[in-house]
Amino acid sequence: MTFAPLLEAPISGAPGGEGAALPALALRVRERVLRMAEGGGCFLGASLSCADLLVHLYTRVLRISPATLGDPDRDYLFLSKGHDVPALYATFAELGFLDPARLANHLSTTDSIYWHPNRSIPGVEFHSGSLGHLLAVALGVAYDIRLRGGSNRVFVILGDGELDEGSVWEACLVASALKLDNLIAVVDRNEFQANVRTEELIPLEPLPAKFRAFGWSCQTVDGHCFECLDDAFSRFPTEAGRPSAVIARTVRGKGCPSLEARADRWFVSLTPAQAEALVAELHGTSGGGIELEGPVVR
């Protein structure tokens, strides 16, 4: 199994260079996510924490493109935590999987883009939102790929809060027993459950030791550093015969100081003016401290 990135674009594009330059791309994704939080809101904190991960995986790791969505030999990515789907849709819009105009239909009955992943949207491999499901589904896909002798890989994005679910660890046991080294779990380790810090409620640490004890190989990486992600995702399987876990350390609400690492910025509904102000924060033209009047916190 060799590393075959989809795009060979440099991470830091020269000025006026490739649109695929990752920081610029991730910035546009975050901007789109903020716009999706207008009028009705979305799970903004989780979307912003994994935006860099999704941008990195879809541009540098996954062997998938808009032309190969139905190809049985494509790599798969399952979004198990589900709350971060605005970041996925925004990434899809940037990479040509999805018409960007559709993002404006978020929450509208005229389209089918809602708070959790909908598999009728091209590129979404399966619906989710009920936590602790997709590692098992991905395991079935990975098993079939092995049966057929395929070399494609199956990635699953898990939330760290999601790791409370027993079904995640059930699937970890089974994946290890089946020696599915084509299965890669990526944990968006933003250190929050919905409303409370993970370590204050149900502590997960030492998390790498837990995955290793379940028979997985495990690495920890800065989930906002593209060079670090390049390094982490460049060698799979890290150990032959073992599924791989990548714990990506992230910041909830990453990019907007007014949102970052705050327990009350999980689900946020924005006015257009608030979205505008947060976009300015994103671009560094405003230092933060934006008062969000009446954000809806679910």
Add this chain to the structure above:
Amino acid sequence: MSASYESVLGALAVERPDLLVMTAENRAPIRNLPQALGPRFLDVGICEQTLIGAAAGLALRGRIPVVHALAAFLTMRAFEFVRTDVGIAGLPVKMVGYVPGFLSEANGPTHQAIEDVALMRGIPGVDVICPSDGVELAAALPAAVASPRPCYIRYNPLPPVVTHRTPFRLGRAEVLSEGDGVALLTYGVLLGEADRAGAILAEQGVPVRLVDLRTLSPLDEEAVVAAARQAEMVVTIEDHFKIGGLYSMVAEVLLRHGISRRVHPISLGQRWFKPALLPDVLTYEGFTGAQLATRVLAALRSTDA
């Protein structure tokens, strides 16, 4: 005697390279399949949630997973996985519930799947198949596998008591006798006892229409309506809670068709049954042919519905 469950599954696997058999470490009736199927037999251990999730993943890849697990844990431990991963997606996962209803015998209430029909028929698009014996089970499996829909099959390997004359078809009942006194509607392991009850009732001058529903979802509405139109009273007989099973379904059908007919439920009501070997369970709970006949006669004499 017809082909066994195991041999039918084995033959289907030979015929269809896309078929896998999966289990959560419930191997009693399929002990030879691991060797016969090789990697197309997948035992995930005692992990019912992962069993269903992985089956959905395999189905996404174009496989037909036949999932064999204890009925109580398949339908209840993993319920939300069945509903969310199989049901919402409408994936062709074929779920076989082992020892459902009275077949859990002496296991006790933890293992009694007597709300399984209510739960599974409550998921849109999931067919519910309840073979009355091993012959119907053997006939139901190829039909289930050929269907593009997900299904739940109430496992039943018992030798047949009645002679089947109608070929098995999804959504079709078999009418075994056509008397117009009382209609006995049943499914699964109780068909034999219902047949014995019918013979006793006929001797006592009550002509019986005996209907083996075979599949509860989709339900053969025509057969239910015909029974209600022709008989004086309809009796539903099931090893299931009263709520959500055949009695509920018949009531729904008759109301929808505007038919007013007395329907007498013989079920487990709202309680778990006495754990024991099957013949003793039947006697203790009042489900032997003779007891059923007595209960039906009492209902006929009673003015209460």
